[in-house]
Amino acid sequence: MISSKIVKNIKQLMGDSSGVLFIIGLFLLIAFIIMAIFAPYLAPYSPIKPSGASLLPPQSGHIMGTDNLGYDVFSRVIFGSRMAFSIAAIATSIAAAIGIPLGLIVGYIGGRLDSFVTMVMDSVYTFPGLILAIAIAAMLGQGMINISLSIAVVYIPTYYRVIRSQVATIKSELYVEGARAIGAKPPVILSKYVLPNVLPSTIVVLSMNIADAIMTEAGLSFLGLGIAPPTPDWGYDLSKGQQFILQNDWWLVVFPGLAIILIVLGFSMFSEGLNEYLNPNIGEKR
Amino acid sequence: MDTNIEIKNLSIEYRMRNGTVHAVRDADFSVDKKETLSIVGESGCGKSTTGHAILKLLPSNARATGSIIYNGKNILTMSNNEIRQIRGKHISIVFQDPMTSLDPIMRVKDHFFELIKAHDSKVNEQEMIEIASCALEASGVSAKRLNNYPFEFSGGMRQRVMIALAIALQPSVIVADEPTTSLDVVVQEQIMEVLKNLKRTKDMSIILITHDLGIVAEVADKVAVMYAGEIVEYADIYNLYKNPLHPYTQLLLKSVPNIKIGDMELHNIPGSLPDLKNIPQGCRFRDRCPMVKDICKKETPPIIDKDGRKVRCWLYG
Amino acid sequence: MVNDSNVVVVKNLKKYFLLKIPWLESFSLKEKPSVKAVDGLSFSIKKGEALGLVGESGSGKTTVGRSIIRLIEPTNGEIVINDEDIMSLKKEKLRKARRNFQIIFQDPIASLNPYMSIGKSVMHPLEIHDIGNRKQRKEMVLELFEKVNLIPAEGFFNRYPKQLSGGQRQRVVIARAIITNPKFIVSDEATAMLDVSVRSQVLKLMIKIKEEYNLAFLFITHDLASAKYICEKIAVMYLGKIVEIADKTELFDHPLHPYTRILMGAIPIPDPTLKREKIIPAGEIPSPTNMPSGCRFRTRCPYAKKECGDIDMSLMEIEKGHLSACPFIR
Helix, strand or coil: CCHHHHHHHHHHHCCCCCHHHHHHHHHHHHHHHHHHHHHCCCCCCCCCCCCCCCCCCEEEECCCCCCCCCEEHHHHHHHHHHHHHHHHHHHHHHHHHHHHHHHHHHHCCHHHHHHHHHHHHHHHHHHHHHHHHHHHHHHHHCCHHHHHHHHHHHHHHHHHHHHHHHHHHHHHCCCHHCCCCCCCCHHHHHHHHHHHHHHHHHHHHHHHHHHHHHHHHHHHCEEEEECCCCCCCHHHHHHHHHHHHHCCCCCCHHHHHHHHHHHHHHHHHHHHHHHHHHHCCCCCCC | CCCEEEEEEEEEEEEEEEEEEEEEEEEEEEECCCEEEEEEECCCCCCHHEEEEEHHHHHHHHEEEEEEEEEEEEHCCCEEEEEEEHEECEEEEECCCCCCCCCCCCCCCHHHHHHHHHCCCCCCCCHHHHHHHHHHCCCCCCCCCCCCCCHHHHHHHHHHHHHHHHCCCCCCCCCCCCCCCCCCCHHHHHHHHHHHHHHHHHEEEEEEEEEEEHHHHHCEEEEEECCEEEEEEEEEEEHHHCCCCHHHHHHHHHCCCCCCCCCCCCCCCCCCCCCCCCCCCCCCHHHCCCCCCHHHHHCCCEEEEEECCCCCCHHHH | CCCEEEEEEEEEEEEEECCCCCCCHHHCCCCCEEEEEEEEEEEEEECCCEEEEEECCCCCHHHHHHHHCCCCCCCCCEEECCCCCCCCCCHHHEEEEEEEEHCCCCCCCCEEEEEECHHHCCCCHHCCCCCCCCHHHHHHHHHHHHHCCCCHHHHHCCCCHHCCHHHHHHHHHHHHCCCCCEEEEEECCCCCCCCCCHHHHHHHHHHHHHHCCCCCEEEEEECCHHHHHHCCCEEEEEECEEEEEEEEEEEEECCHHHHHHHHHHHHHHHCCCCCCCCCCCCCCCEEEECCCCCCCCCCCCCCCHHHHCCCCCEEEEEEECCECCCCCCC
């Protein structure tokens, strides 16, 4: 995943201070969450109505300038966070809701079913994420749910693979055998003995996936496959802004782009810190 | 008799994320030529840490103070280069797990070659094969198996190969760290026989680290009993088994099943090991000791000489 | 208190594991090659009796423990526990029958769910088998905690396995095994990983619960000394077969089979004044994929002769209640 690669590089730069990373990530996330929740109060103007002359550079009143239609860029960046969060949340929930149970059940049953489902999942996984999402989004058309669905399909295999491989090891643990020995039914074994033991790694995957989903969503919108304008969306604004970059109207690109970078970084740092906290024995010594 | 290796005031600490573990405190013992000393204790008592310190094989977060004198030099202050000259040639070690201590992609003879070359680059192949064959035969492995890979050996045979590697360069001290714990009793017996023969024929000192008081009784000459990082009793084998002084030793001996005794009553030691991160004042065994006195809670007992034996207990001071 | 009713009867138990071979080769072979981990075992255990099953690693003793309670499916054989024919039970019936027989594993760390408090772990069998209501269940657990010396019981209830020492964990596992009031317990090397000072505590606890619940006990171990301490009867196993079975005192006083004698001789005795005459056999237990013909022990037996290649290792009653598979030593 892209976000994990980014964090690895940052970590090499900073040495072994994942605690600091975690705090910075958490701080960024909280900032974005506040932004999304209180968008109507924080934004000075409506994001979908012209609020001044077009293509104004950053100035007092329009601290991030305005775009070609006279929309306030700052307000659009703030409202854009809502779209980013909702699509990422819906997409990862769908992916998790399908990928986790599938991985649990298939991993526990094993055998031929396992080989078959894993083969299907692996073939989906080998597709480059964005291209697969583009293909599905092109089929489904625009709209929040459609976009979320096309992103979800990309991430189902991620959950499936993580869960299945963990279940495959955990099911041979003595405590699972012990649960069978006391006469527990397979659903009980799965929910009480297997699931709690795979959950910590799932949570980490979840928060990493949100970062990736936000990027994929931005990518789709950038390519015009995302949200219908004029709904504020960072990816869409970014693609619109790049038409004006030759006129030196840098603010149209820089601010939505910065928002995407910061939120992705925030999630990545947060999930990496979470990983060290929840799975402390992995990668403690290098 | 000549002393081969002498340990004085050895203390070892591990720095962990959440505190310092005092793994070994103030250990004193020495091993003479042709003598087997056994360091015996339960898990977490610091016996393996002590054994590894003798070869300076401690992890990087460990800090050792005191001295380990071998040939007039302190091993703890040696540079990495110096200690590398000692390891394998003068002092060698046999680890617990024979399954993972051999490199799976190297033939048995390659293991020997690597060891020999590390200490003397001028030896030719013929000589090296001779040394290896000799060591293997002494450990009960046919020299014909020099060309075999480790996976072609069973667990017991691998441990014999490990011993052969340890004795190949005729070291004067061998540290055997639980060499038979992962093996079956019959194989354990075979390996112990090998060790006993080595002591007789090759003038070696053996430091045997084990938790099994039965094994100790069969092979050791002297015993150091460790509890929670301290040597609580240090005596020759006959005295220790006949008349154990420290309450811990007494209880430990009573909790070992002995098949020779008809209906033996097994004792146990209530409670568990103190937390080595913050050790209470006074004697480390006091919370589990049936003979605890007031002073045990206030002051740490020193090593007390009692009829030529050493014991760390206020009962004798 | 041993009385005459058998709780466990095992007849001719077999467990063969099929070996993976290249598929091309499988056409040329008439019989698929298999590892005979357990090869025709018969024994019975009475109420309140502990049978020790002793052997080296690779003897198949662990497979026996798991097969007789069908945690792994036996290849063949008859198993009756508490007058119930275990082999014929269908899935759901077997699941319900599990309250009558339990197993204690070797590794107390791995046999408890790290994310379940120990109180819940011990209570879970009650929930599964629908015994009592919520309040009664908790009371039963607390009562049992006291019995296995996890005191204060209330204080232990909400703790997690990693907060306990090895001995305490094994006591939790024992509590979980007996909470449904089973008739039969398998202990698979339950004390092997514990320190000496703790091991005797757990051994004593096992004797206590065995007597209190009048349990039939199968005590699987590599350690004859522990078996001697806890068992009334001992069976010695070698490469999938029982080679000798007898009452404890009889076995220790008059071991018949050469393997039993060797095993006994190999146990280190904590007494330095005792210098024993030793028979140390050559070599190690052969791989079960490549078993010797006839007597399986003959490759290591100091008394082996030519005829040993032809015998079939069936147990013969040499004296009353003392069976051995060696026809030459009586």
